[in-house]
Amino acid sequence: MSEKIYDVIIVGSGPSALTAAIYTTRGNASTLIVGGESWGGQLMLTTVVDNFPGFPEGVHGPDLMLAMRHQAERFGATFLEKNAETVDLDVRPFVVKAGGVEYRSRSVIIATGALTQWLNVPGEKELIGRGVATCAPCDAPFYKNKVVAVVGGGDSAMEEANVLTKYADKVYIIHRRGEFRASKVMQDKIFANHKIEVVWDTEVNKIIGADKVDKIEIENTKTHGIKELSLDGVFVAIGHKPDSDIFKGPVEMDDRGYIKVFDSTKTNIAGVFVAGDVHDDRYKQAITAAGFGCMAAMDVLKYLEDNSSS
Numbered sequence: 001m002s003e004k005i006y007d008v009i010i011v012g013s014g015p016s017a018l019t020a021a022i023y024t025t026r027g028n029a030s031t032l033i034v035g036g037e038s039w040g041g042q043l044m045l046t047t048v049v050d051n052f053p054g055f056p057e058g059v060h061g062p063d064l065m066l067a068m069r070h071q072a073e074r075f076g077a078t079f080l081e082k083n084a085e086t087v088d089l090d091v092r093p094f095v096v097k098a099g100g101v102e103y104r105s106r107s108v109i110i111a112t113g114a115l116t117q118w119l120n121v122p123g124e125k126e127l128i129g130r131g132v133a134t135c136a137p138c139d140a141p142f143y144k145n146k147v148v149a150v151v152g153g154g155d156s157a158m159e160e161a162n163v164l165t166k167y168a169d170k171v172y173i174i175h176r177r178g179e180f181r182a183s184k185v186m187q188d189k190i191f192a193n194h195k196i197e198v199v200w201d202t203e204v205n206k207i208i209g210a211d212k213v214d215k216i217e218i219e220n221t222k223t224h225g226i227k228e229l230s231l232d233g234v235f236v237a238i239g240h241k242p243d244s245d246i247f248k249g250p251v252e253m254d255d256r257g258y259i260k261v262f263d264s265t266k267t268n269i270a271g272v273f274v275a276g277d278v279h280d281d282r283y284k285q286a287i288t289a290a291g292f293g294c295m296a297a298m299d300v301l302k303y304l305e306d307n308s309s310s
């Protein structure tokens with residue numbers, strides 16, 4: 001167990017966590033960020049972010065996260081590149097175990113964000129890294145002159161497909177409905193790209209291949225007609241689910257795992273606050289996550305002040 005008792009431990013390292021850390025450290029609260037081995041959250045897997053204010057030409061997701069991390073560290077936050085393994089929120093101070101060490105704190109901000117959703121079809125798990133992927137900016141160069149499919153109809157799917165056309169000869173977008181939910185500006189880019197073919201009203205039944213992806217079996221949701229598409233890669237872009245498993249039990253959440261908020265950023269446990277995609281199923285933007293991080297930090301500072309004698 002570490003000797004020090006931090007004022008706040010922030011679990012997570014996306015925009016909400018790092019914004020929270022900027023505010024808690026500037027509020028003179030000793031701050032430990034348990035940031036995870038793959039730190040930075042979803043923006044580490046994206047290319048250009050065009051809608052984060054202050055960057056008129058856009059900013060690369062990883063550059064933005066690195067800048068936020070440096071800013072938090074400049075004000076004195078300690079950044080731990082370890083995964084949070086367990087939390088004990090029934091004791092005071094609270095205990096967060098990471099990298100085999102127990103860290104203690106007077107308050108906690110849960111800012112763990114959200115994890116990739118998978119299709120859960122046969123062949124998917126087996127072929128991850130051998131044609132099944134979730135990050136076009138990371139893996140697109142492997143698909144030079146190849147044929148790939150992106151599954152999904154949101155902004156992520158549009159973005160993945162666009163990135164892939166820089167390398168692949170052909171990109172299918174397979175969507176289960178007859179219209180996208182993606183923003184119009186993203187859809188316009190897709191419809192203008194001659195390398196992209198949209199396969200509407202279609203679900204993937206299975207991903208087929210021995211050592212690597214060879215083809216997929218798809219089914220039309222209206223006619224139930226089944227056919228196979230030969231291709232080299234499948235990028236799954238069907239959204240995310242809140243990364244809240246280690247808080248199950250003491251922290252109240254809904255049946256999908258989104259943490260419940262009671263009055264601004266407070267959870268059901270006094271001294272435990274929440275920020276970002278782990279509780280927000282509505283906006284899910286980098287800028288709103290950052291805003292929630294700021295709010296949680298201000299709530300923490302108030303809580304610490306109100307409980308300074310305990």
Ligand code: NAP
Nearest residue numbers: 152153154155156157159176177181237238239240283284
């Ligand atoms: P999303 O908006 O939730 O879209 C998920 C898509 O996957 C939907 O089209 C959904 O279909 C489909 N889907 C879900 N489960 C499925 C399943 N089991 N099988 C097949 N299809 C399935 O998720 P997202 O695209 O990751 O975007 C999340 C948030 O981040 C959004 O607010 C988005 O605007 C934002 N974002 C922004 C940018 C940007 O501005 N640069 C980039 C990426 C994401 P239905 O439509 O039928 O439900």
